[in-house]
Structure formats: structure tokens, C-alpha cells
Amino acid sequence: MPTLMRQINVISRCGARYRTEKFKPMDLCAPHHSYILNICKKPGISQEQLAEHICVDKSNVTRQIAHLENAGYVTRTQSPDDRRVTLVYPTDKAFSALPYVKETVAFWNSYITQDLTEEENAQLSNMMQKICKRAKQYFEECEADKK
């Protein structure tokens, strides 16, 4: 039986491949759904908050946001409270893309879980929450150890 991480990575990569195809005409790449969704939900979110929420490192966020800015989906500005903090705002183009992005993500979620019963889906969600919590906790403990 494949390990859990093998299964998770396969599902994650297939999802990325699906989004790559769907997003190509919009000049968006596979990871950009997380950005569009979160920036439209919280206009003015900082790059640091995005990195934490999406669980990627800051240099990755900076690179993706630069792409989205060039493609006209977001604007960046320095925080008036702290010049080291960069705030990200969605453009009209981002809000226009939002329904399509949501639909793409929702379709894939329901497609891959079509063989599970409602009860199984609920159990799965519950177990995955426990796993997510541990995965994030690992790095929190590492940070705490450094201090």
C-alpha cells in the first residue's frame, strides 16, 4: 500500500495539473488559486500573512505576487504602519476571475471525492484536520526551538 504522503502528493500533483490546464487561458498558474481566493477575501493582506496561510516560504510568495502583478491581478503597496510590510490588493481583473477560480476548485474537489459517502467525507475532513495541524505544528516547534 502506498504511504499517505505518496497518496497526498499524487492527489496534489493531479490537482495542480488540472488547474494548470484550466488557468492557462487566463495567464494564471496552478498555485494562483490560493492567491486569488485569499487576496479577494482579504484585500490588503500582507505577503507574510499570505505565506503563512498558504504554507509556502516568503520568497515563493514574492515571486508569485510579482507574476500576478505583471498579469494585472494585484497591486502592491508598502504598509503605512511599517515600511517593511508589503500589502497586496486585488484589481477588478482579480474579482472578475474569482467566480471561475472558485468553480474550477469546487469542480475538482467534488470530482475526486465522488466515490465517498457523505459520512466518509466528514470522517476524512476530520482526520485531515488532525494531520494538517500536526504538519504545521512541526515548523512551529522548530521555530520555538530556535528562540
Next chain:
Amino acid sequence: MPTLMRQINVISRCGARYRTEKFKPMDLCAPHHSYILNICKKPGISQEQLAEHICVDKSNVTRQIAHLENAGYVTRTQSPDDRRVTLVYPTDKAFSALPYVKETVAFWNSYITQDLTEEENAQLSNMMQKICKRAKQYFEECEADKK
């Protein structure tokens, strides 16, 4: 409640971050565990078979194999049966790295699932298999539609 794909992507990214840290001293990157494991298991595996097994596109495999070749982990050769097919072989360095790679992957798997009972782990594995099958099937159906 976050969607299943959100949970899967978070766990996948945390796993990648963990491997990035652990693999850095060995000049390996996060995705390379899949390559080292599969190439050591099947010396002479083709790049196409690797792409299919790992669920990434062929250009991605070519790029990662080039990195692994430069770092001394693999050698590449044309198939004697079909010149268009590239076969990949592990070096002694790959076999030396194998126990560390296996240990890194195994630690993370057991770390993130420590809050699940044995029964839950079995249920999870079963559900994830169904989801993996569907995720892969999507692309098989797309390929079939093209024909």
C-alpha cells in the same frame, strides 16, 4: 471547514518544506525522494515511466533528472530498443543516499499521523486510494477523449 484540496495542498507543502530542509546538505530538493526511491527500485526505468508514476509532466522529469545527473545521483542512457526512450540508472551515490531518504520520508509519515488510531489510518488509506484513482482517471479520460 477548509476543502479537501486545501488540506491536501497544505500537507503536501509542509512535507515539501520538511524534505527541503532535510535534503539540503545532500544537494537534493523536495521532489527528489520520489526519484531516488523509484530509480533505485527499478534501475533502467524510463523517464516516461517515472513521469507516469510520479504524476508530473515529462518536461518536469527531464529537468529533475538533469539536476540529479549533475549531482552524481543518476546516469542516463538511450534505450537500445528505442532511441527516443531515455533510461535512468542509479549511481552508488544514489544507493548510499537511499536509507536516509527512506528514513526522512518514513519519519514525516509517522509524525503527521501520530494522532490517528490504527483503524483511522486504515480507513484513511482506503479513502485516499479511491481519491487517487479518480484524480488519475480524470487525465486518462481526457487522453481517451483526444483519441
